[in-house]
Amino acid sequence: MAPVTMVEAIREALDEEMQRDPSVVLIGEDIGVYGGAFKATEGLLAKYGWERVIDTPISETAIIGAAVGMSYQGLRPVAEMQFIDFIACCFNQMVNFVAKSHYRWGGPVPMVVRGPCGGGVHGGPFHSQNPEMWFVHTPGLKVVYPSTAYDAKGLLKSAIRDNNPVLCLEHKFLYRRVKEELPAEDYTVPIGKLAVRRPGRDLTIATYGAMTLHSLDAAEELAKEGIEAEVLDLRTLMPLDRQGIIDSVRKTNKLLVVHEDVRSGGIAGEIAATVNEQAFEDLDGPILRVTSLDTPVPFSPPLEERFLPQVADITRAARELARY
Amino acid sequence: MTLPEMKYPLSRDQLLDLYYFMKLTRELDEQLVRLFRQNKVVGGLYSSIGQEASAVGTAYTLEKRDWIAPMIRNVGGLLVKGFRPRDILMQYMARSGAPTGGKDGTSHFGDLQDRHVVSPISMLGDLIPVMTGVAMGGRYLGQKIVTMTWIGDGGTSTGAFHEGMNLAAAQHAPFVCVVENNQWAYSTPVARQVPLKNLADRARAYGIPGYVVDGNDVIAVYQATKEAVELARRGEGPVLVESKTMRMKGHAQHDPAGYVPPEMFEYWKARDPLALYEKWLTENKVWDKKAKDEIEARIERELKEDIEIAEASPLPNAEEAERGVYCEGCHTIEAHWERPIAEVQPPKASVQPVWTVPDFGALNNARGSAPAAAASAPDDGARAEAHSNSSAKSAPAGSGAPKRPARAEARPKGRR
Structure with a gap:
């Protein structure tokens, strides 16, 4: 195929x-x-x-x-x-x-x-x-x-x-x-289940959409520095796979949320609240987030690049989190 | 006894049925006011008084297979479609026995399976594209249904009204939109909302038939709407029917309607739809005092029983608030096919995916002057026809129509 x-x-x-x-x-x-x-x-x-x-x-x-x-x-x-x-x-x-x-x-x-x-x-x-x-x-x-x-x-x-x-x-x-390549036979992907795109022990990066690719690129770079990031692709935002996130955080004890949505009111806030409520004891550091700016999406390439999260933003946040 | 001649005849039983539903609406309204004053109604109470002929006369034109979506003052339509006063009472009283179990109030309920009633939402206009979709879906499935909803004079100013009417017209959906012009959008008179004498004139902008009818004359309402329903069922819709009537109370129970000129209430009070119809039934010797008394006794009996049932129904258990956000297997979704499924599957469904534009959008687009090339338009292609003011008599075809060229050709005779 x-x-x-x-x-x-x-x-x-x-x-x-x-x-x-x-x-x-x-x-x-x-x-x-x-x-x-x-x-x-x-x-x-x-x-x-x-x-x-x-x-x-x-x-x-x-x-x-x-x-x-x-x-x-x-x-x-x-x-x-x-x-x-x-x-x-x-x-x-x-x-x-x-x-x-x-x-x-x-x-x-x-x-x-x-x-x-x-x-x-x-x-x-x-x-x-x-x-x-x-x-x-x-x-x-x-x-x-x-x-x-x-x-x-x-x-x-x-x-x-x-x-x-x-x-x-x-x-x-x-x-x-x-x-x-896709399977020739009929298949479905269940709504409400995240996918672990890359296993890791040092910190969890929870993300979705195009930021999954950025996060995997960042994880690759971090690995060269000895930081093993686990990348979760949320896939469904509602209903959110809260348990899948908690399970990963219990393993890595650190959480970074990355999304292309703007910062305020983005799902990072909901995820942070959930982890605080359900896995606070497991956290070894603050929950960090890398997001777009709280602005409309600008048009010109340098403006849009500033607006969107970049791989370097993710690695920087991950390094900061790994220090805890 | 000979009944008055009508284009769409009504039997004596049907004529008395109309009275029953109108009177039941009125009496239910009065009982709800009483319950409201006893603090048994939760939230606002919206009166249908003055508009009984409009709701009952329109809904009564439909068959069991047809669909409605009532607005807040169309309690009569719900009754005609088979809901009982107890359903409306329990909705207003927020009881567990209500059709929504207390999740929503007023006439905000429905029944997809048996009565074919879609629940309204409070935002006006949105039912028009929704009922257009029910009509399109029914046509796709081969059902010969018509869908109907109502909208007030105020609601015709919404974007959703326009988008829905335009899509319905482009699709020739078997849909009837009843504009109940009750003269008031809350406190604003119709003249301050719409600079038109007749709201039915809006039909012209969609290239569809529009009727104006005396909304307080139930026979006139029935006759005009029946014609609209028949047109729609033949694929010559959608149709807009303006029913001119009057909201005889405030927007809701809290509103004394002090902004309505008292003379206006007087004018319409003299044209009360129930009084007019009682007079008509008497003058045409359709009933006698005994028949009238029987209907009224029946209504009194039914309402008494339903109020008892409603009052006995407990408020819902609090934990119900957490249930039902999603359908988790509680409903079986099943389309009711009344045509061979092979017709909508390849190879039978397959088409040449091309547009043909008969007159190329030419300024003078009368059919006779269309470029010769247009005559060779493939029959199986959807035809995009430029509609101008002179094209209302031409046979349009949209993406929903090309499979039915015969019907599309039949359209002109139903048009204004």
């Missing part, structure tokens, strides 16, 4: 789920004839037809609303946000309609919202954001954020088969930069 990129893995997941289950339909802007702004849905209209691959007006509230309605019919719609930044346009549908439906009145919403997120491609303030915490903070939604082609496919399949609304964040920097 030839290696496939993350965006190809996503397309394979959609194709295989549509083939497997006629209740899976796609809805979004420019996803049909054009195949999606990032070509995640290329070829699916030709194969499955106009009724299953629905090009919509520029209308995010209508896209999510219609997807909710279709899910009430027992369908499993997958809605695409052309860029995840535009999910702000349908925030009300997401947090008030979608998220609360099951809790309020027992109306399950088996739908997926997926879209490209993240920076590093000079997309500027409206094509680079990481909105995960808007939704992690809204009970009723699940949020996944893969860093590999294998996980992107397996998590998307799990999301489609889940009876709950799942937000799948796909880092656009990774779309064509990560690739790997």
Whole structure:
């Protein structure tokens, strides 16, 4: 099998789920004839037809609303946000309609919202954001954020088969930069389970998305200095694999959280609080974090580079933590 | 006895049924006020008084398989769809026996499986794209359903209203949107919200049929809405129906509505939908005093029983607050197919993924002047047609329609 990129893995997941289950339909802007702004849905209209691959007006509230309605019919719609930044346009549908439906009145919403997120491609303030915490903070939604082609496919399949609304964040920097051979047979990746990407004994780096690659690069450098970092790829942000984090911290006794999301209100705070509550006795040093700045995502390359966490920021923080 | 002639005939039983549901809505409303004053209602109480004909007359046009999503003053629609007063009472009283078990109040509940009712949220407009999606989903599954929701005059100013109506129109969704113009958005009169005499005029902007109806005349409401539902069911929707009525109380129980000119209340009081319909039933000799008394006795009996049931229902156990954020196997998700699944799977579903634009967006886009090349548009391709003010009579086709060219061609006769 030839290696496939993350965006190809996503397309394979959609194709295989549509083939497997006629209740899976796609809805979004420019996803049909054009195949999606990032070509995640290329070829699916030709194969499955106009009724299953629905090009919509520029209308995010209508896209999510219609997807909710279709899910009430027992369908499993997958809605695409052309860029995840535009999910702000349908925030009300997401947090008030979608998220609360099951809790309020027992109306399950088996739908997926997926879209490209993240920076590093000079997309500027409206094509680079990481909105995960808007939704992690809204009970009723699940949020996944893969860093590999294998996980992107397996998590998307799990999301489609889940009876709950799942937000799948796909880092656009990774779309064509990560690739790997995938199993020929059907597989899923469970929602709510982290993956240990690199075992280590000296400190834990908990991260996700594109920062997983940065953290692995940093761990490689740290190893040369004799610091063995354990890198956790969270993969799912809600429900968070709290136990997996605690287990690692009990082993390494030190925790560094790295995320591309902005600093204040990022998931590092939630993880730090959880470890304080559940594993305080196991800590040998402060919980540190490396994050983006508390600013909008700037456009020009040197500005964006300053905004985003760099490998050197991670190694610096890890060295500081290793001294405890 | 001969009944008055109507385009969409109603039997005597149906005519009395309409009265039953309207009167039940009114009496339930009065009972809720009494319970509110006894501090048995938790939170706000929203009255449907004055709008009974509008809710009942519209919902009554639907079949069992059809779907509704009620707004706060559409208690009548919930009753027509098969919910009982006890459900509404327990919702308002936040009891464990309520359809939401106390998780939400008022008319915020639904039933996907049997009654096909979607719960509203408090944010206005969002139900319109949602019910468009239910309609699209039903069409995809081969069901011949129609979906309906209501929105107030105030709610038509939201972005969600526009996005939903526009998508519904682009998709020709079998959807009926009832704009209940009750003259007031909380304390703001409709003239200060929308610079239109008729809110139904907004239908023109979506290229869809729009009707205006006297919302206090239940027969008129039924007739107009029935036509809208039939159009939508034939694929000639969506349709917008403006029902002109009047909210006869404040926004909620706490609001004495001092901002409403007293003469306006007087005007509409003389047009009370129940009084008008009682008069109509008498003048047309549909009923006699005995029939009327029987219905009213039945309502009194049913309400008494339901209030007892509601009052006996305990408040929910506190630990219920922690349950139900996610569906963890408590629901079986199953689509109800009424068409062969092979139709939506390759090879049958496969298409040429190309657009054809018949008139190339030309300024003069009357069909006769379309470039010759457009005539060779493939039948299986979705056609993107430029709509101008003159194209309302042309046969449009969107991504939901290309599989049904015959229906798309049939559209013009249903259009304004």
